[in-house]
Amino acid sequence: MEHDFHGKVVLVTGAGSGIGREAALRFAQAGALVYAADLNASGLEETHALARAAGGELRTAVVNVAQEDDVATLLARIDREQGRLDAAFNNAGITGGTHRIEDYPVDDFDRVVGVNLRSVFLGMKYEIPLLLRQGGTIVNTASVAAITGPAGMSAYAASKHGVQGLTRVAAMENAARGVRVNAIAPGWTETPMVVANSAQNPAFAALASRAIPAKRGAHPGEIAEAALWLSSPASSYVHGQLLVVDGGMTI
Ligand code: NAI
Numbered sequence: 001m002e003h004d005f006h007g008k009v010v011l012v013t014g015a016g017s018g019i020g021r022e023a024a025l026r027f028a029q030a031g032a033l034v035y036a037a038d039l040n041a042s043g044l045e046e047t048h049a050l051a052r053a054a055g056g057e058l059r060t061a062v063v064n065v066a067q068e069d070d071v072a073t074l075l076a077r078i079d080r081e082q083g084r085l086d087a088a089f090n091n092a093g094i095t096g097g098t099h100r101i102e103d104y105p106v107d108d109f110d111r112v113v114g115v116n117l118r119s120v121f122l123g124m125k126y127e128i129p130l131l132l133r134q135g136g137t138i139v140n141t142a143s144v145a146a147i148t149g150p151a152g153m154s155a156y157a158a159s160k161h162g163v164q165g166l167t168r169v170a171a172m173e174n175a176a177r178g179v180r181v182n183a184i185a186p187g188w189t190e191t192p193m194v195v196a197n198s199a200q201n202p203a204f205a206a207l208a209s210r211a212i213p214a215k216r217g218a219h220p221g222e223i224a225e226a227a228l229w230l231s232s233p234a235s236s237y238v239h240g241q242l243l244v245v246d247g248g249m250t251i
Pocket of ligand 1 (some may be wrong): 013015016018020038039040043065066092094115142186187188189190194
């Protein structure tokens with residue numbers, strides 16, 4: 001189904017790379033005015049250039065999604081400039097290192113949980129008041145690690161399980177108020193996050209070589225497409241779900 005987001009204001013975090021960039025471009029191509037947020041200013045500039053080349057409308061915001069002031073300032077800006085928000089895709093994330101729990105550095109654990117989980121809480125905290133005005137959607141990026149426990153990835157798995165919990169609570173709190181909240185669980189997706197890790201991290205290489213029934217990793221666009229669907233009226237009766245998009249990895 002062709003998506004139509006004309007007249008809609010959409011926020012995408014982690015839009016300077018990978019899945020977030022693909023989603024931002026697709027929302028813009030479907031007519032949305034997109035706020036693309038990321039910590040990485042140069043990545044955002046590339047996303048901006050790609051959107052402009054495709055004729056889409058996209059504004060950038062250099063934001064640390066784990067910092068309340070940054071998130072509050074961004075949503076205040078969207079409110080000031082547009083007076084509305086129709087969809088939010090809370091997608092920024094990091095994997096962190098791979099260590100057994102007894103060796104996991106506490107600072108790293110806090111950092112991963114901050115970027116992956118605290119960010120989703122903060123995002124929703126400041127997005128929901130805007131979304132409630134005219135109704136809207138939230139999609140949070142979890143992972144197959146929201147339903148499995150990959151050894152060595154305690155912080156990542158805990159943060160992504162947490163994203164699923166936050167998504168369910170937000171869906172319950174808002175289902176009758178016109179705001180639908182869902183999450184996606186990508187499997188192995190060919191983005192800089194995975195490419196960077198696979199070079200230095202045997203756990204990722206092992207994961208890559210393990211059988212994925214579809215026999216390939218996802219293109220980031222295949223994950224972005226799920227986010228667009230969950231943000232569109234086509235999914236109007238879907239609340240609080242974790243949509244697994246993993247080539248069959250968790251069957
Ligand atoms: P990526 O590394 O290509 O993109 C992530 C983006 O998030 C980067 O542009 C980065 O600068 C941004 N970011 C990191 N920390 C930030 C912060 N504190 N504030 C603002 N922006 C920040 O990675 P990818 O693969 O596109 O990941 C997107 C999401 O998908 C993440 O939440 C990740 O955990 C999730 N995911 C990815 C999978 C994969 O195989 N690539 C599998 C399952 C989930």
